[in-house]
Amino acid sequence: MVVKRVVSLKGASRYFMNGSLATAKAVSEVMENLLSVASQHDHQQLLQPRSHLDCIDAVGGLWPQRLAVSQRYDKWVEARESYQALAAKERDKEQRRDFLAFQVKEIEESAASPGEDAALVLERDRLRASDDLIGLGKKSWHLLAEAVNTPLSVVRKNLAQMAAFDPSLAGLAEEVAGNCFQLEDHVQAIRNYVETLASDPARLDVVTARLDLLQRLKRKYGGELDAVIAFGREAKQELAELEALDERLACLEKEVRHNETALAEAAALLSEGRQAAAQELAGKIRAALAALCFEQAVFEIFFKEPARGMGGISRLGWDRPEFMFSANQGEEPKPLAKVASGGELSRLMLALKTLLAQKDQVDTVIFDEIDAGISGKAAEAVARKIRELSGHHQVFCITHLPQIASLADEHFLVQKSVVDARTKTTIIPLSPEKREQELARMLDGDSVSEQTLAYVRTLMERKGAL
Numbered sequence: 001m002v003v004k005r006v007v008s009l010k011g012a013s014r015y016f017m018n019g020s021l022a023t024a025k026a027v028s029e030v031m032e033n034l035l036s037v038a039s040q041h042d043h044q045q046l047l048q049p050r051s052h053l054d055c056i057d058a059v060g061g062l063w064p065q066r067l068a069v070s071q072r073y074d075k076w077v078e079a080r081e082s083y084q085a086l087a088a089k090e091r092d093k094e095q096r097r098d099f100l101a102f103q104v105k106e107i108e109e110s111a112a113s114p115g116e117d118a119a120l121v122l123e124r125d126r127l128r129a130s131d132d133l134i135g136l137g138k139k140s141w142h143l144l145a146e147a148v149n150t151p152l153s154v155v156r157k158n159l160a161q162m163a164a165f166d167p168s169l170a171g172l173a174e175e176v177a178g179n180c181f182q183l184e185d186h187v188q189a190i191r192n193y194v195e196t197l198a199s200d201p202a203r204l205d206v207v208t209a210r211l212d213l214l215q216r217l218k219r220k221y222g223g224e225l226d227a228v229i230a231f232g233r234e235a236k237q238e239l240a241e242l243e244a245l246d247e248r249l250a251c252l253e254k255e256v257r258h259n260e261t262a263l264a265e266a267a268a269l270l271s272e273g274r275q276a277a278a279q280e281l282a283g284k285i286r287a288a289l290a291a292l293c294f295e296q297a298v299f300e301i302f303f304k305e306p307a308r309g310m311g312g313i314s315r316l317g318w319d320r321p322e323f324m325f326s327a328n329q330g331e332e333p334k335p336l337a338k339v340a341s342g343g344e345l346s347r348l349m350l351a352l353k354t355l356l357a358q359k360d361q362v363d364t365v366i367f368d369e370i371d372a373g374i375s376g377k378a379a380e381a382v383a384r385k386i387r388e389l390s391g392h393h394q395v396f397c398i399t400h401l402p403q404i405a406s407l408a409d410e411h412f413l414v415q416k417s418v419v420d421a422r423t424k425t426t427i428i429p430l431s432p433e434k435r436e437q438e439l440a441r442m443l444d445g446d447s448v449s450e451q452t453l454a455y456v457r458t459l460m461e462r463k464g465a466l
Contacts, residue, residue: 001034003027035364049322053274056301056321058356059284060277065270070315072266076259083252090249093242100239103221107232110217117214117225120207127204130197137194144187156180260310267317274319275303281355288351292381294344296329347374350382354389365389367397371404379403402442406459411435436460 004016005027015022017030057066089096126133159173214225221231241248278301289297304320306312324333327344336345353365371382383404389395390409398414399405411430416423430438439456440448 001030003031035366049320052301052321052323053316053319055352055356056274056277056281059281060273062270062273062277065266065273066316069263069266069270069317072259072263073313073315076256076263076310079252079256079259083249083256086245086249086252089242090245093245097239097242100235100242103235104232104239107217107221107228107235110213112214112217112225112229114226114229117211117218120211120214124204124207124211127200127207130199134194134197134199137190137197140190144183144190152176152180152183263313264310267313270317271319274317274321278303278321284355285348285351288354288385289347292347292351292385293378294327294347296327298324298326298331298333299348300324300333347378347382350385354385364394364396367395367399371399371401375401383407400442402439402456402459405442406439406456407462411438413438 002016002018005013006016007013015024015027017027057063156173156177159169159176163169163173214228217228218225221228282299282301285299286297289299300323302322302324304322306318306320312318323336325336325344325348326333336348350367353367367386371379374382379401380403383401383406386395386397386404387407397404397408405411413428413430413434414425415428416425418424436453436456437448439459440452443455444452
């Protein structure tokens with residue numbers, strides 16, 4: 001797996017995995033199980049009680065149980081919120097039911113049908129203009145029947161006789177005859193239409209009242225008549241649901257109780273596992289601290305008493321552990337944030353990273369200046385612990401302490417230089433000779449003496465004894 005990050009001059013960056021573009025989230029997810037990074041600021045996490053729970057669950061192998069508790073918690077919360085929403089609806093049920101019943105009754109009694117309003121508008125306009133329609137229709141009918149149709153009938157007969165004498169007129173005679181018959185049909189159609197018309201003020205009042213009713217419904221329940229009808233169906237459905245509300249509420253209450261019991265049982269089992277894991281972790285950290293020159297240190301894990309009932313539970317369970325520490329004999333252990341110095345936190349972080357790396361089966365561990373705030377005997381102890389970890393993990397360590405650097409198998413020098421008014425960073429692998437010189441320079445700067453080099457060789461010889 002080759003992971004690369006390219007940073008542009010403007011500060012934007014792109015990620016690549018095996019040559020293909022990737023998101024920062026994807027890189028983070030992939031690298032999570034490949035690398036464990038401990039930086040000089042990483043120990044600040046130890047001051048956050050939330051991280052203490054993560055450490056306990058990691059050492060105890062409790063993450064699957066923790067995930068199960070989180071899932072049960074989500075189901076419990078979802079069921080509880082549904083129950084509460086339905087219970088609130090239950091309180092307003094009677095008022096809502098009366099209101100819905102009124103709406104359903106109003107829409108159903110109207111017996112509105114899709115497109116009815118458009119048809120009624122046409123009928124209303126026709127009734128309003130009935131007198132004009134009758135007058136114009138009769139006039140048109142008489143004109144066609146008397147002024148046009150009768151003369152055309154004579155013309156049709158004349159052309160038929162002419163065609164008998166001259167066959168070339170047969171086509172014209174037939175065409176005129178067809179027009180005459182068509183015109184007679186039009187005359188009959190106009191006559192039939194006029195006979196259907198009547199001045200009916202009573203029917204006009206009925207149609208107008210019906211349109212007014214439909215218009216009120218549209219203003220109240222939707223801009224179109226189809227929307228009014230759909231609203232009525234939905235209101236009727238909700239009304240039916242309200243009728244079955246008591247039964248649904250009882251079922252939801254039962255579901256909440258079931259999820260609550262399952263969550264409490266899972267959280268209780270998780271708490272038992274955490275208590276055992278906390279004892280194991282505390283014992284291993286005390287042993288690791290003794291190896292890091294904290295022979296008199298006291299390390300305990302204190303569990304705060306949770307709130308009674310389900311009020312004190314969260315997606316993480318009931319437990320609220322906190323690391324308690326005392327570096328000196330005779331002092332009561334207190335929360336890390338109140339008593340631990342930077343150097344002490346660095347060594348605590350190293351002890352934790354060593355334990356967690358073994359549990360997580362991470363192949364590569366990176367220590368980025370985790371030696372901040374330590375020196376002398378403590379630095380040598382830290383170096384031994386990191387060297388011990390490198391026996392079963394690949395370890396990268398960025399350090400300014402020769403006691404730590406001297407125990408490494410390979411060394412690289414990170415160096416900055418200015419080329420053409422630009423700062424350039426290079427990483428240079430060091431040969432054995434260069435390695436001694438750089439370690440000596442870490443001790444004496446540019447004033448390296450034979451005594452310094454001799455001390456460096458002594459430091460490097462210790463590696464073989466570990």
